[in-house]
Amino acid sequence: MALDKNIVVLLGGVGGAKLAIGLAQIVPAQRLTFVVNTGDDFWHLGLRICPDLDTVMYTLAGLVDPDWGWGLKGDSVVALETLNSFYGVDTWFRLGDKDLATHLQRSRLLRCGRSLTEATRRLSKSLGVDAALLPMSDDEIPTKIETVEFGELGFQEYFVKHRWQPVLKSIRHAGCERSSLPSQVRSALSKADIVLIAPSNPWLSLAPILAVNGMRDLLTSLDVPIVAVTPIIGGAAVKGPTAKIMSELGQEATPANIAKFYTGIINGFVNDIQNEPLGRSDLRSIQVNTLMKTEGDKRSLAGATLDWIESWVA
Numbered sequence: 150m151a152l153d154k155n156i157v158v159l160l161g162g163v164g165g166a167k168l169a170i171g172l173a174q175i176v177p178a179q180r181l182t183f184v185v186n187t188g189d190d191f192w193h194l195g196l197r198i199c200p201d202l203d204t205v206m207y208t209l210a211g212l213v214d215p216d217w218g219w220g221l222k223g224d225s226v227v228a229l230e231t232l233n234s235f236y237g238v239d240t241w242f243r244l245g246d247k248d249l250a251t252h253l254q255r256s257r258l259l260r261c262g263r264s265l266t267e268a269t270r271r272l273s274k275s276l277g278v279d280a281a282l283l284p285m286s287d288d289e290i291p292t293k294i295e296t297v298e299f300g301e302l303g304f305q306e307y308f309v310k311h312r313w314q315p316v317l318k319s320i321r322h323a324g325c326e327r328s329s330l331p332s333q334v335r336s337a338l339s340k341a342d343i344v345l346i347a348p349s350n351p352w353l354s355l356a357p358i359l360a361v362n363g364m365r366d367l368l369t370s371l372d373v374p375i376v377a378v379t380p381i382i383g384g385a386a387v388k389g390p391t392a393k394i395m396s397e398l399g400q401e402a403t404p405a406n407i408a409k410f411y412t413g414i415i416n417g418f419v420n421d422i423q424n425e426p427l428g429r430s431d432l433r434s435i436q437v438n439t440l441m442k443t444e445g446d447k448r449s450l451a452g453a454t455l456d457w458i459e460s461w462v463a
C-alpha cells in the first residue's frame with residue numbers, strides 16, 4: 150500500500166492531525182510531507198504562536214493532549230496564571246507551561262533570522278518527527294475574519310476570544326499577494342505521487358494554504374491524484390465552525406459543497422458513509438467511514454484512502 154509513493158498532505162490543526170497520524174503509521178516517514186496552514190499564526194506576548202504546526206508536530210511526536218487534540222499532554226498553565234495575577238496581563242489565549250518552550254525556541258530562531266521552515270524543521274526533528282513538516286509559507290499571511298458584530302477580527306480573536314460565535318461575513322488572507330511558497334513546499338509537490346487534502350476546515354485551514362501565491366497554479370499543473378477528505382459528516386462538522394461558516398455563507402453543509410470548494414484542484418473525493426452520495430460523474434469518489442474516534446479509525450481511513458487511489462492506476 151503506497152509504500153513507494155511520495156505523499157503530500159495539505160492540512161490544518163486538529164482534524165488534519167488525525168489523518169496525519171493515521172498516515173504516519175502506514176507510510177514511511179521519508180515519503181510523507183505535511184504542508185500546514187499558518188494563517189492562524191500570530192505574535193502574542195512577544196512570542197510567535199503557530200497553532201496548526203504545533204498541533205501536527207505534537208501529534209506526530211506522540212506528545213499531544215489526547216483530550217483536547219492540541220497542546221501538550223500533562224501540561225499546566227502556571228506561567229500564564231502568574232502573568233495574570235502578578236501583572237494583570239489578559240490571558241485569553243491558553244499557553245501551557247511546557248508548550249511555552251516551543252514558542253520561546255521558535256521565536257528565538259526567528260529573531261536570529263531563521264525562516265519559519267527552518268525553525269519548524271529544527272523543532273520537529275528535536276521532538277523526533279521524521280516526516281517533513283512544512284509551513285505553507287515563510288511569509289506572514291494572517292487570516293482576518295470580517296464579522297457582523299465586531300467588524301474585522303484577527304483569527305485568534307475570532308476563534309478563541311469570541312469562541313467562533315460572531316457571524317462571519319468574509320475572510321481575507323492579508324498579504325497573500327506578496328507571499329511565496331517555500332522552495333521545500335514546491336519541491337515536495339513537484340515530486341508528489343499523491344496529494345491529500347485532509348478533512349480540515351476548508352474556509353479556515355485550507356483556503357489560507359490555497360491563497361499562497363503560486364499554490365493554486367502549482368496544484369493545477371500536477372498530473373497526480375489530488376484527493377480531499379470530507380470534514381462534514383451527516384450535515385454537521387465533527388468539531389468547530391465548518392458547518393456554521395457554510396450556513397453564514399449561504400451554503401448547505403453537504404459533501405457536495407465541500408467538493409465544490411475544491412473545484413479545479415481535486416480529482417477525487419473521500420465521502421463519508423453517513424452522507425448522501427456526491428452524485429458527480431466528473432469526480433471520482435468513495436464512501437467510507439471518515440469519523441476518526443480511535444487510532445484504528447485513523448489508520449483505516451488513511452489505508453482505505455491510499456488503497457482506493459492506488460486502484461485508479463492499477
Ligand code: GDP
Nearest residue numbers: 161162163164165349350354380386387391441
Ligand atoms: P483546526 O485548525 O484545529 O480547527 O482543525 P482543522 O481545520 O484541521 O479541522 C477541523 C475540521 O476537521 C472540522 O471541519 C471537523 O469537522 C473536521 N474533523 C474533525 N475530526 C474529524 C473526523 O474524525 N473525521 C472527519 N471526516 N472530519 C473531522
